[in-house]
Amino acid sequence: MDFNWSPNQAELFERSLEFAKRRVEPHAKAEQFNLDVWNECGEFGLTGLAIPTEHGGLGLDALTTARVLEAFGQGTCDLGLLFSAGAHLFACARPILEHAEPELVEQLIPALARGTKIGANAMTEPGAGSDTQQLAARAVRDGDDYVLQADKAFVTNAPIADVFLVYATTEPSHGYLGLSAFVVTPDMPGVRVGAAMAKVGLGSSPFGSLYLEDCRVPARYRVGPEGAGSRVFQSSMAWERACLFGIYLGAMQRQLDAVVSHALERKQFRRPIGKFQGVSHRIADMQLRLESARMLLYRACWMHDQQRDSVLAISLAKLAVSEAAVQSGLDAIQLHGGLGVVAEAGIERGLRDALASTVFSGTSEIQRNLIARALGL
Template identity: 55%
Template sequence: MDFDLTAEQQKRFDDLRDALISASPEPDGSGAPYDRDRWQEVARLGLTGLCLPTEYGGGGLDTLDTALGLEAFGEGYADTGLVFAVSAHLLACAVPIRDFAGDDVRAELLPGLASGALIAANAMTEDEAGSDLRTPSVTARRDGDHYVLHGEKSFASNAPAADVIVTYAVTDPGAGFLGLSGFAVPRNLPGIHVSEPFTKMGLSSCPAGRVRFDGCAVPARYLLGREGQGTAVFTHSMQWERTCLFAGYLGMMNRQLARCAEQARERRQFSKPIGSFQAVSHRIAGMKQRLEAARLLLYRAAWLLARDRPDTTAIALAKLAVSEAAVANSLDAIQVFGGSGYLAGTGVERNLRDAVPSTLFSGTSEIQRNLVAQSLGL
């Protein structure tokens, strides 16, 4: 096993991280969603199209290199909400369009998705279909050369800002998993209603809202794959998202760890740097251990997926390790910074608020443990 990055990979990572550090504004704490100018700023660095085909303006990267790009994003950019928003746009939306849309739809949508001219949202979750995706209520009825969509999705990141909504609806109620179909729906079609952005605990700069379809007639060419293939399309997109999106949290934790080590070296109590106290130094060592273990699991899952060997257990272990390390490390960071870490505006408490949702989206920690247990015959 060779654990070294190639010279090309390391240079791409360093150049991207450094460019992002220069571009990254410290979030103002207002919780305001990103605007198009901020989106375009990171899009110009290639982040909105990392793994999209080069012929459409993308970077043409595989899963491991995409993960490395998003890790650099998370390390170099202070606003984890925008890191998440771009990652969701790319992995849960652009990837299924890349791999399942017809040639005409790919030509129509992928250039804009790669350049950042278009923003995409993934609308899968419903009030009664979150972790249990067997019984979604949104339906799509074939009517000539259109599908007519009815129903409501309860939580869609990027939806209030989106130009394209990737969604899933039941086309054959009696077919179970084979009755679900995926669609790439232009936001400007009549019959689409998106709520105002939710007020959330974390990732506040990424707007999320409800999406309602009231007899929305979607041209059949926007079907992803074949009718009834929606479960396979969604599973494929989740393999990419659960593997690559969480690399952004690796970057966040790396930046967080550096800040904690600096704080431990510089802050003094009882006439000593606080890092000289074992209670502090061991806490930071534990943060390092969680980060490095999670990184190895994520790189392994990405490496397997890049070789067309998707491993559900490896992906679940990586997602679980990264998300739970992000929460634990963020709690530890608040302890290292003490009272100042509890205050808004330092970024320390914001890391914790941004880390908590990572245990919920893309499949909860409990779902990931279910997948691991199933692999053990339980």
């Protein structure tokens, strides 16, 4: 077992950390999507981390991708932007790269890798969230096209997306094998994108609804064979659950560093508060939770890179990182006292940005179901 990073991985981590601090963090306070910052991140390579170099990306494996995202999460509190980049990369660009016909890959991937086109994925519906087998969205073959009807909810990047990966039922009676995936662009007739919805946290990651009404999509825009939609989605979720959560490792490291400084500086009862066991043990637990989640995430990414069966490892990692991130956000507030809840101080943002992490990419309960299933329960 080798816990060392290669010189290239170490250099990329430091460069990413420095870039995030210098170019992203100064804009983070606005909590709004900033296209200039997005474009700069695209030039850096963030939007194409796990896309092969021949398609315009950085060609990183899952482990190095997660490590770079960790550096970004440590370097800036703009987790919304990083989350948007992750959703774009793992749930739109990667599945298109892996499953679409070569012409479609050629047409879309270089621009997605550079971030000059923004990607989104549309699976969730008002009536189908955790249960992705119950989609009401329909795609009916008609000559060289499919005609799609869909009402999609909570689509990250919807208000800014150039490319949607949309899941719809092609054969209702076939269950898991009844879904198919399609590339839809906002300029296609019958496409309507809802207004950005306000939400708690991740403010710079716009999300909203997508409506398709008699939307005619050329068959060559299907991603993967007909009926392979669930497989396409699962492969994208494996990437997303493993790598994207690197941003929360970085955020937790940032919070830990901040609470240690605060506990050393802040004095009450004529002593630094870090000298009180009630304070220092909470910080020790933050460290323990971060380190355990980090190891689980690195292992999950490594297994994914080795093409081993990584479903259990990825669920364990996603669950551990997201629940640790929420707890870390709560701890950071408690340890800062009144300052912890003052918006201007920026401490409470950590909790706000963590809350959704136990919901998206499969809820904590769904991860526990997957873990239990892997144990034969």
